[in-house]
Amino acid sequence: MIPLLLALTLLAGPPEFTLARVQYSGGGDWYNDPEILPNLARELRNRLGVPVDTVQQVVSLADPALFQFPFLFLTGHGNLRLSDQEIQNLRRYLDHGGFLYADDDYGMDQAFRREIRRVFPDAELRELPPDHPLFHVVYDLRLPKIHEHYPGPPRAYGIFRGGRLVVLYTYNTNISDGWTPRHKDPPEKREQAFKMGVNIVAYALLY
Secondary structure, eight states: OHHHHHHHHHHHOSSOBOEEEEEOBSSOOTTSSTTHHHHHHHHHHHHHOOOBOSSOEEEETTSGGGGGOSEEEEEESSOOBOOHHHHHHHHHHHHTTOEEEEEEOSSOHHHHHHHHHHHOTTOOOEEOOTTSGGGTSSSOOOOOOOSOOSSSOOEEEEEEETTEEEEEEEESSOGGGGGSGGGOOOHHHHHHHHHHHHHHHHHHHHO
16 A cells, blocks of 8 residues: 555645536536535545645636646536537646546436537547456445436446546446535445545546
């Protein structure tokens, strides 16, 4: 574990890095559960000693400040719509080392798939196999199902550019709901959610 902690600290950079939430238009509630990223950041600090800011930053994909953040998080219920400028900026951001994690909080699937296809028309969301490093970088995990939204198992999909995973999309799992106590999930569910969140951020920094 020590080499991993050292690598995470070095890659995070001085003095801190920030997990940023994407603000989008279209009617979906991009802002829901505002405490989830700060809670995940505290877990990263406590479990790995990673110098991550525990204050959530919110960024529009049209904002030049987008390129200051190594990790973007997007969630919500319902529709999202990106402008042409946001599409272009997000493509540039991801092709130059950025990482986007999108977690369907129920009802976002159709809109997210439509908009991410506009970002990368030539790429498909591919389901990640259980042996993908994302599930083993810190904790050895299977993708957890925190909340039941649809029939069937939880799914994790990715978009790869030049062999690098640049977009992670989780469906029928709602991992980020486990990063807050407001949904009254049992402790074991919340622990699964935090372990998966730690893996996601660690993977985004290391790969």
